[in-house]
Amino acid sequence: MTRSVVGWRAGGRAVYTQIAEMLEREIRERYEPGQMLPSEAELAERFGVNRHTVRRAVEALIGPGLVERVHGKGTVVLNPAIDYAIGSATRFTETLHSQGRSTASRVFRKLVIPAVGGVARRLNLEDGTAVLFIETLREVEGQPFCIISHFLPASRFSEVKDHYEQGSLHGFLKEHYALSLRRTESLISAVLPERDDALRLRMARNAPVLRVKSLNVDTATGEPVEYAVTRFRGDAAQLSIRP
Amino acid sequence: MTRSVVGWRAGGRAVYTQIAEMLEREIRERYEPGQMLPSEAELAERFGVNRHTVRRAVEALIGPGLVERVHGKGTVVLNPAIDYAIGSATRFTETLHSQGRSTASRVFRKLVIPAVGGVARRLNLEDGTAVLFIETLREVEGQPFCIISHFLPASRFSEVKDHYEQGSLHGFLKEHYALSLRRTESLISAVLPERDDALRLRMARNAPVLRVKSLNVDTATGEPVEYAVTRFRGDAAQLSIRP
DNA sequence: TAGTGGTCTAGACCACGCA
DNA sequence: GCGTGGTCTAGACCACTAG
Numbered sequence: 001m002t003r004s005v006v007g008w009r010a011g012g013r014a015v016y017t018q019i020a021e022m023l024e025r026e027i028r029e030r031y032e033p034g035q036m037l038p039s040e041a042e043l044a045e046r047f048g049v050n051r052h053t054v055r056r057a058v059e060a061l062i063g064p065g066l067v068e069r070v071h072g073k074g075t076v077v078l079n080p081a082i083d084y085a086i087g088s089a090t091r092f093t094e095t096l097h098s099q100g101r102s103t104a105s106r107v108f109r110k111l112v113i114p115a116v117g118g119v120a121r122r123l124n125l126e127d128g129t130a131v132l133f134i135e136t137l138r139e140v141e142g143q144p145f146c147i148i149s150h151f152l153p154a155s156r157f158s159e160v161k162d163h164y165e166q167g168s169l170h171g172f173l174k175e176h177y178a179l180s181l182r183r184t185e186s187l188i189s190a191v192l193p194e195r196d197d198a199l200r201l202r203m204a205r206n207a208p209v210l211r212v213k214s215l216n217v218d219t220a221t222g223e224p225v226e227y228a229v230t231r232f233r234g235d236a237a238q239l240s241i242r243p
Numbered sequence: 244m245t246r247s248v249v250g251w252r253a254g255g256r257a258v259y260t261q262i263a264e265m266l267e268r269e270i271r272e273r274y275e276p277g278q279m280l281p282s283e284a285e286l287a288e289r290f291g292v293n294r295h296t297v298r299r300a301v302e303a304l305i306g307p308g309l310v311e312r313v314h315g316k317g318t319v320v321l322n323p324a325i326d327y328a329i330g331s332a333t334r335f336t337e338t339l340h341s342q343g344r345s346t347a348s349r350v351f352r353k354l355v356i357p358a359v360g361g362v363a364r365r366l367n368l369e370d371g372t373a374v375l376f377i378e379t380l381r382e383v384e385g386q387p388f389c390i391i392s393h394f395l396p397a398s399r400f401s402e403v404k405d406h407y408e409q410g411s412l413h414g415f416l417k418e419h420y421a422l423s424l425r426r427t428e429s430l431i432s433a434v435l436p437e438r439d440d441a442l443r444l445r446m447a448r449n450a451p452v453l454r455v456k457s458l459n460v461d462t463a464t465g466e467p468v469e470y471a472v473t474r475f476r477g478d479a480a481q482l483s484i485r486p
Numbered sequence: 487t488a489g490t491g492g493t494c495t496a497g498a499c500c501a502c503g504c505a
Numbered sequence: 506g507c508g509t510g511g512t513c514t515a516g517a518c519c520a521c522t523a524g
Contacts, residue, residue: 014512039490050514055491071491072521093430186484187336190433190453190477208451208477210433234433234451241429241484257493282509293495298510314510315502 019047019057027066027077033199037067037075065204079202092140093238105148106166108200109135112154119151122215122227130154132161134169137200144201146232152225170216173225181216181225188212188239193231201233208234262290262300270309270320276442280310280318307447322445335383336481348391349409351443352378355397362394365458365470373397375404377412380443387444389475395468413459416468424459424468431455431482436474444476451477 023037037043040058044051058075061067069075115123115131123131134150150169154161157177164172173179193201193209201209210232217224232239266280280286283301287294301318304310312318358366358374366374377393393412397404400420407415416422436444436452444452453475460467475482 016512041490052515053513056512069491070522072489072523074490184485186482188431188453188482188484189480190451190475192451206449208433208435210431210453232433237432239431241431242427259493284509295496296494299493312510313503315504315508317509 016056020060031077035077093240095240105136105138123224149229151227180219182219186214203233259299263303274320278320336483338483348379348381366467392472394470423462425462427458429457446476
């Protein structure tokens with residue numbers, strides 16, 4: 001029953017692979033995040049293949065996190081600009097020392113939430129105490145590099161909530177509170193990214209993330225001031241530690 | 244044409260999911276690494292489903308690295324004892340300080356190879372100079388924890404090649420060469436595991452690994468003595484850094 | 487209810503590894 | 506050449522979402 005329109009078999013490569021590549025190119029060139037792909041039936045007709053074959057092709061785009069299927073709705077484009085090929089050649093080294101003190105970060109979330117679990121414990125607060133929760137995104141050479149979740153006792157830092165918008169958080173604290181911070185603890189681990197982090201970091205969901213949890217205390221009093229969780233793109237970051 | 248033997252649909256869950264679970268249980272209980280699964284045709288007949296359905300089930304076991312398909316041969320069991328559920332609750336914290344100095348490591352590879360690239364550069368050797376390449380596996384509470392690749396100048400450490408078998412490499416160096424080592428540099432990154440590492444660490448191939456490259460020099464002379472690359476299971480290890 | 491993705495069946499042929 | 510996995514087609518029905 002094989003009709004195989006013109007030259008599918010030409011390359012000797014699987015049809016679904018070729019379709020996947022065409023779709024990927026189209027998505028990168030013509031789609032914005034959030035847009036819907038044509039339905040599987042439409043794609044099947046357009047490429048002159050069975051619906052199962054386009055399904056297989058679409059599956060190849062799900063792995064790297066390019067699209068996502070939503071049952072009953074359709075296939076939605078996640079992030080056409082994911083850069084697969086940063087590679088270790090262009091890996092940026094981050095000195096643990098300077099981490100969090102950089103200037104090129106942008107705030108994309110700022111809320112007051114109740115402290116729970118590890119956050120409360122590390123900031124030495126009662127469970128449920130209000131903390132200021134700030135999330136910043138940092139880019140390096142135009143590429144997303146890391147996301148930092150900052151937690152600070154809300155009572156003490158109301159001014160941060162109202163006025164900190166970008167730049168270095170530690171710089172802001174120093175300026176407005178005459179605070180000098182000292183890092184007391186860093187915990188480093190390798191994990192897979194949360195969905196939202198993968199999107200913001202423009203990375204695949206099955207690619208690794210380097211996560212650093214760190215606690216900063218007031219140099220003068222020793223009191224905990226900030227707890228931060230940083231997620232670096234695994235393919236872009238490398239931490240350097242020197243004793 | 245649906246025959247659906249007895250109660251497949253009972254759970255409301257997909258047939259291929261249920262078959263995948265049954266296969267997984269069987270593999271863990273009755274298979275050794277390297278054994279072949281029955282052919283897809285056999286499995287299809289046994290479960291009373293179409294071959295495509297068992298294929299789908301087997302695909303679910305490929306992702307986590309439980310089995311591997313070999314075109315023309317069959318489906319081979321990789322490592323039935325992979326532990327999916329170590330979770331962060333039982334994450335072990337490794338102090339960067341003690342890393343490599345632990346006692347519970349076992350040598351599984353020991354060769355002399357020519358130094359190239361980063362190895363030669365960091366050990367301050369000419370490209371092509373012979374280096375001793377040792378790989379050790381360390382376990383924590385009976386579970387594989389990390390793999391370390393050690394590189395040492397071969398000319399200086401012939402005795403290591405002949406006599407070091409287990410325990411602490413740094414201890415061995417101290418005993419036999421009266422050497423005391425100092426870590427000068429550590430580079431930490433998050434990556435996906437190499438195939439062999441995944442097998443030895445009994446982990447899924449799509450789960451992250453925490454990789455630490457470190458250089459140790461002779462405390463007395465400052466001469467580079469050992470370059471090491473450590474790969475930790477991401478779900479089991481957490482590095483702790485204290486200034 | 488119409489349209490979308492999700493699952494399953496049935497059958498065909500291809501590509502690879504091995505004896 | 507046989508047996509294995511790899512791909513593709515064809516058609517059916519289910520489950521979910523939204524108007």
